[in-house]
Amino acid sequence: MPILSVRGLQKSFGNFNVVRDVSFEVERGQKVAIIGPSGSGKTTVLRCINFLERPNGGVIEIDGERFGVRMTGGSERFESDASLAKKRADIGFVFQRFNLFSHLTALDNVALAPRLVRKMPREQALEIGRRMLARVGLSGKENNYPDALSGGQQQRVAIARVLAMQPKLILFDEPTSALDPELVGEVLAVMRDLANEGMTMLVVTHEIRFAAEVADRIIFMDGGQIVADGPPRQVLYDQPTDRMKQFLRSLSSDNAPTAGAPS
Amino acid sequence: MTDLLARFASWTPELITAAGQTLYLTLAAFAGAAVLAIPICAMKMSKSASMRGFATSYIEVARGLPVLVILFIIYFGLPDVIPSFRWNSMSCAILGFALQGSALLAEIYRAGINAVERGEKEASVALGLTPLQALVHVTGPQAFRIGLPPMGNYLVGLLKDTSIASIIAAPELMLRAKDLSSSSFMPMPVYIYVSLFYLILSLPLSQLTRMLENKRVRQ
Ligand SMILES: Nc1ncnc2c1ncn2[C@@H]1O[C@H](COP(=O)(O)OP(=O)(O)OP(=O)(O)O)[C@@H](O)[C@H]1O
Numbered sequence A: 001m002p003i004l005s006v007r008g009l010q011k012s013f014g015n016f017n018v019v020r021d022v023s024f025e026v027e028r029g030q031k032v033a034i035i036g037p038s039g040s041g042k043t044t045v046l047r048c049i050n051f052l053e054r055p056n057g058g059v060i061e062i063d064g065e066r067f068g069v070r071m072t073g074g075s076e077r078f079e080s081d082a083s084l085a086k087k088r089a090d091i092g093f094v095f096q097r098f099n100l101f102s103h104l105t106a107l108d109n110v111a112l113a114p115r116l117v118r119k120m121p122r123e124q125a126l127e128i129g130r131r132m133l134a135r136v137g138l139s140g141k142e143n144n145y146p147d148a149l150s151g152g153q154q155q156r157v158a159i160a161r162v163l164a165m166q167p168k169l170i171l172f173d174e175p176t177s178a179l180d181p182e183l184v185g186e187v188l189a190v191m192r193d194l195a196n197e198g199m200t201m202l203v204v205t206h207e208i209r210f211a212a213e214v215a216d217r218i219i220f221m222d223g224g225q226i227v228a229d230g231p232p233r234q235v236l237y238d239q240p241t242d243r244m245k246q247f248l249r250s251l252s253s254d255n256a257p258t259a260g261a262p263s
Numbered sequence B: 001m002t003d004l005l006a007r008f009a010s011w012t013p014e015l016i017t018a019a020g021q022t023l024y025l026t027l028a029a030f031a032g033a034a035v036l037a038i039p040i041c042a043m044k045m046s047k048s049a050s051m052r053g054f055a056t057s058y059i060e061v062a063r064g065l066p067v068l069v070i071l072f073i074i075y076f077g078l079p080d081v082i083p084s085f086r087w088n089s090m091s092c093a094i095l096g097f098a099l100q101g102s103a104l105l106a107e108i109y110r111a112g113i114n115a116v117e118r119g120e121k122e123a124s125v126a127l128g129l130t131p132l133q134a135l136v137h138v139t140g141p142q143a144f145r146i147g148l149p150p151m152g153n154y155l156v157g158l159l160k161d162t163s164i165a166s167i168i169a170a171p172e173l174m175l176r177a178k179d180l181s182s183s184s185f186m187p188m189p190v191y192i193y194v195s196l197f198y199l200i201l202s203l204p205l206s207q208l209t210r211m212l213e214n215k216r217v218r219q
């Protein structure tokens, strides 16, 4: 059974259809990259998956369980906030702009949700927090507030914060595109480690080289639809559509894939 | 000159007692306003249009009236309508200031909550916090920090405004000053001396506000 199943997802803002009939699945342990031009609806798809945005249509299933809608007495009802919250806790979300809690230290950022959502005793939550910060290479930064961390460090704290919840799946929304170029590598390195450890990941990214190397599959979105979904080699090199070629050309040269096939 | 100093000395004990009453009135009204502002702010931010409408009306009325009118309605109006209502002038003053202050503080709370980064609220939601947990642990503490300076300014303003309660004979500083002025026939020295009392009360408060403003609010 796929860990994530998206079927016929639709989302519009006003009468602007941002996501039209998007369907795909992610198997346990798979790494899937979503690429596509700006405004193609990538962020909106991710936000609909954990109901940060309420879809207008379609089905989201996590581990076979319907998300956001409850069947009561044969009719569909929106799920309550509390019940949604419980399911969201199993899905990590890493934001483009980190969104760390600015009034909490790095350690408290990581330990907050285990304490409140998993009802862990404080000491145990802090212990997990320290372990997760170590895992993203931030031992020694436990007591730093977010404004005393670089962008790359903040994003790694954000990843640690998600890991502390032991998610079934992590959604990344362009995790490196708000970073100075010299800080991109440290975040991608952490994500590579996660991928190697078998984490299930769905990553919206403009880092094509990273996607080609790490992802099992690449989904190419355009105009609110999936126009290609397959192994990186196939999507990027073997049968690229004209739109895809145009998109790849539009990316900066140091980021675009090299002429040869990916490793 | 020595005669004047002797007068100051003789007024002092009475004015110190009255200053205590001014401080009591200020802090009690502030506490009442701070608590009452919570449900008003919650209603103002509620999803229900009628709740929002009620809160908006309350806030506009409470802010739009001179506090003296509110005090007169409570002190003279209420006993007239409800004969069993027998609150003393001090309690009426506390209630009146608290009612008006709750409107101001509700707006300060709301501005603070709205000023917290939307991304941080979303992060708390994405981590699985319930809306209440997000309010208590993420939005609230930051809103409090953002709201501290305006709350401090309100407190200092309130301290000065309590002098208005002398008009309904609440036994605070200004009332005692008026008594002393008329019994001693020395208005200028009395009011100058009383000004000193107000300054001694208000300066540390504004100082404290500034200190809190600079300090990080931690969990
Ligand atoms: N809350 C919203 N209200 C109105 N329009 C929105 C909203 N969120 C997104 N949109 C619009 O939906 C479209 C798709 O947005 P989305 O953020 O999903 O694209 P994206 O593929 O992530 O783009 P980018 O690569 O620039 O991040 C855009 O045109 C955007 O302006």
Ligand SMILES: [Mg+2]
Pocket (backbone or CB within 6 Å): A042, A043, A044, A173, A174
């Ligand atoms: Mg986006």
